[in-house]
Amino acid sequence: MCAQVATEPQRNHAILPQSLSEETSRQDFVRAFKLHLAHNVAPGNRLAYELHAAPEFEKSHGQRPADYAQVREAMRDEPFYNFWSAMQRNSQEMMWRACQLSVERQAETLIQRYRETDAGHGTLTLDPELPLPNYHKAVDIHCMPGGYHTEFAPDDVANGAVYDRAVWVYVMGRMGPLNDDMGQSTVNFIKTVHPEFRPSRILEFGCGVGHSTLPYADAYPDAEFHAIDVAAPVLRYAHARAESLGKAVHFSQQNAEATNFPDQSFDLIVSHIFVHETSHKAMQNVMRETYRLLKPGGLVVHLETPPYSQMKDPFDAFILDWDTYNNNEPYWQGSHEIDAGEMAREFGFDTESTFEVMQPSAFEQADAHRTRTFQGGDFAGAGVWYLWGMRKPADVEV
Amino acid sequence: MMTVNMQKAARGKRPKYFDDEAIDRCLSMVMALAQEVWVMRERCRARVVWTSAASYATLSKLRMSEMATFWNWVSFWVVRRAWFDLKELDALARSQ
Numbered sequence: 220m221c222a223q224v225a226t227e228p229q230r231n232h233a234i235l236p237q238s239l240s241e242e243t244s245r246q247d248f249v250r251a252f253k254l255h256l257a258h259n260v261a262p263g264n265r266l267a268y269e270l271h272a273a274p275e276f277e278k279s280h281g282q283r284p285a286d287y288a289q290v291r292e293a294m295r296d297e298p299f300y301n302f303w304s305a306m307q308r309n310s311q312e313m314m315w316r317a318c319q320l321s322v323e324r325q326a327e328t329l330i331q332r333y334r335e336t337d338a339g340h341g342t343l344t345l346d347p348e349l350p351l352p353n354y355h356k357a358v359d360i361h362c363m364p365g366g367y368h369t370e371f372a373p374d375d376v377a378n379g380a381v382y383d384r385a386v387w388v389y390v391m392g393r394m395g396p397l398n399d400d401m402g403q404s405t406v407n408f409i410k411t412v413h414p415e416f417r418p419s420r421i422l423e424f425g426c427g428v429g430h431s432t433l434p435y436a437d438a439y440p441d442a443e444f445h446a447i448d449v450a451a452p453v454l455r456y457a458h459a460r461a462e463s464l465g466k467a468v469h470f471s472q473q474n475a476e477a478t479n480f481p482d483q484s485f486d487l488i489v490s491h492i493f494v495h496e497t498s499h500k501a502m503q504n505v506m507r508e509t510y511r512l513l514k515p516g517g518l519v520v521h522l523e524t525p526p527y528s529q530m531k532d533p534f535d536a537f538i539l540d541w542d543t544y545n546n547n548e549p550y551w552q553g554s555h556e557i558d559a560g561e562m563a564r565e566f567g568f569d570t571e572s573t574f575e576v577m578q579p580s581a582f583e584q585a586d587a588h589r590t591r592t593f594q595g596g597d598f599a600g601a602g603v604w605y606l607w608g609m610r611k612p613a614d615v616e617v
Numbered sequence: 618m619m620t621v622n623m624q625k626a627a628r629g630k631r632p633k634y635f636d637d638e639a640i641d642r643c644l645s646m647v648m649a650l651a652q653e654v655w656v657m658r659e660r661c662r663a664r665v666v667w668t669s670a671a672s673y674a675t676l677s678k679l680r681m682s683e684m685a686t687f688w689n690w691v692s693f694w695v696v697r698r699a700w701f702d703l704k705e706l707d708a709l710a711r712s713q
Contacts, residue, residue, distance in 0.1 A: 244659040248652045255688050266707055305634035305641060309648045312627075317652075319623050326621035358629030365624040372621050381623070547629040 379456025402431030403581035425493030
């Protein structure tokens with residue numbers, strides 16, 4: 220089953236953990252488990268809703284559920300939904316463990332490879348004194364044990380390695396051999412809508428292991444490219460990975476809420492599935508920092524899954540909201556209610572330039588195997604990404 | 618040789634899906650066992666491949682067929698009853 224989805228293997232690089240046959244079998248099991256849930260089990264939720272939950276809700280409330288919160292109320296005690304949720308949660312936990320096994324076995328080698336990284340394309344600057352934001356410490360986001368930040372050994376790269384492999388398993392290979400579909404798709408959008416745009420300095424917030432980072436290095440080879448994250452293990456891994464793949468990126472350990480870059484340093488600021496891993500207060504700070512860092516006329520683009528307001532059926536929004544309560548994503552719901560226009564107004568951006576678009580996935584090869592819905596455990600299933608952003612007014616005094 | 622023991626469980630409260638928490642734990646065990654069954658099947662299959670003169674294409678088809686059979690088996694034990702209930706109800710609603 221999994222072989223139908225991964226049309227080619229994950230592309231190798233110097234720091235990618237290699238799996239033994241039993242480890243591959245465990246990962247394949249999780250991949251097939253997730254696909255099975257998405258294609259064969261998840262449709263039962265809609266059936267349970269239409270046949271049981273919605274009519275029962277209508278009986279007691281005099282109307283069908285009008286929004287995703289009411290759908291959640293209606294579905295709370297629905298046995299099929301709870302069963303699917305339990306399976307879904309298990310698939311997520313099994314995915315991390317299946318990927319941890321090969322990383323634990325090779326940890327010393329992977330750390331050694333990081334230490335030997337010296338291709339000289341880009342740089343890495345770590346700040347061991349950087350305080351970790353509470354929204355990272357409170358829970359391990361998307362159930363990854365230890366989150367992005369926990370260090371299990373000196374110069375640790377373990378959770379970077381786990382994340383790299385687990386994303387491949389999670390999206391069933393549908394984000395391309397380098398898991399870079401989000402970066403590729405955003406680049407496609409920028410190149411199509413702003414063909415004349417030639418950024419000389421680019422910044423990425425919350426870069427993680429650099430999956431979405433590298434397409435910008437290819438798209439704008441003359442630009443100076445910086446990528447930041449708060450977590451050292453993923454940054455070490457990202458640096459070693461980028462160097463191995465021959466890409467020039469300057470990684471640094473910084474919080475997007477308050478960076479050390481001078482005012483008006485960048486023409487383009489991007490993020491990919493970063494916003495939902497912050498908090499409401501943090502996003503206010505990030506918007507202020509974005510404004511400070513952009514040059515006049517500069518562009519900011521964030522990639523996420525669509526806001527609930529864009530979903531015509533409250534049941535679809537409810538299914539997308541599953542992560543909020545079941546996958547350790549406390550700001551998932553809040554981030555899906557962000558109003559891009561309101562953000563632009565509040566933080567002084569050019570409101571005329573605000574955009575919200577559904578951008579097709581850059582990888583058409585996996586198109587036939589998509590489910591066309593946004594649902595837990597099937598992150599790349601819908602074949603489109605939601606992009607929102609805006610420009611800093613061009614007439615700001617320098 | 619350095620040994621790294623990674624954290625096994627994610628920080629944060631794990632949701633309960635069933636009235637009796639024992640069922641939550643039991644389901645996790647069933648799925649872990651199913652995973653081990655698959656790993657064993659893959660090992661058995663590898664032995665067949667080593668001793669087989671069949672072509673790569675034939676063996677790939679065999680693997681796909683095994684995977685489909687395996688998931689039918691898992692579904693039968695883990696989700697099929699709930700599905701049947703829904704489908705029967707759906708058919709009944711449609712007939713009325």
